[in-house]
Amino acid sequence: MRRTLGSDDMKGVALSALALILAGCVSPESAPQTAQVAQAGPDTCAKSEFAALLGTPINNAELPLTQTYRVIFPDSVVTTDFMADRMEVIVDANGIVTGLRCG
Numbered sequence: 001m002r003r004t005l006g007s008d009d010m011k012g013v014a015l016s017a018l019a020l021i022l023a024g025c026v027s028p029e030s031a032p033q034t035a036q037v038a039q040a041g042p043d044t045c046a047k048s049e050f051a052a053l054l055g056t057p058i059n060n061a062e063l064p065l066t067q068t069y070r071v072i073f074p075d076s077v078v079t080t081d082f083m084a085d086r087m088e089v090i091v092d093a094n095g096i097v098t099g100l101r102c103g
Helices: 007-023 047-053
Strands: 069-072 087-091 097-102
Touching: 047 087, 047 097
Parallel strands: 069 087
Antiparallel strands: 087 097
């Protein structure tokens, strides 16, 4: 038995396709961000010592010269090399420190 699609069926297909397209348009920047010290893995870079940086503007952050670190802004291009003793300071679009992790 063969069934043809009516106009109501086509509206349903069109609405489903539109919902899928719009779901793909949600950007990570629109999602709420919370400050966090990443807990995955051991604290090989002493990130827990710098937890007070969370929520502060990066321009006011005091990082010691003896610490190896890199600051990562949104849309930054970074290498994929892993350095266990390097702390990565994650900064949001407003320049606020939102995360710390080793890598």
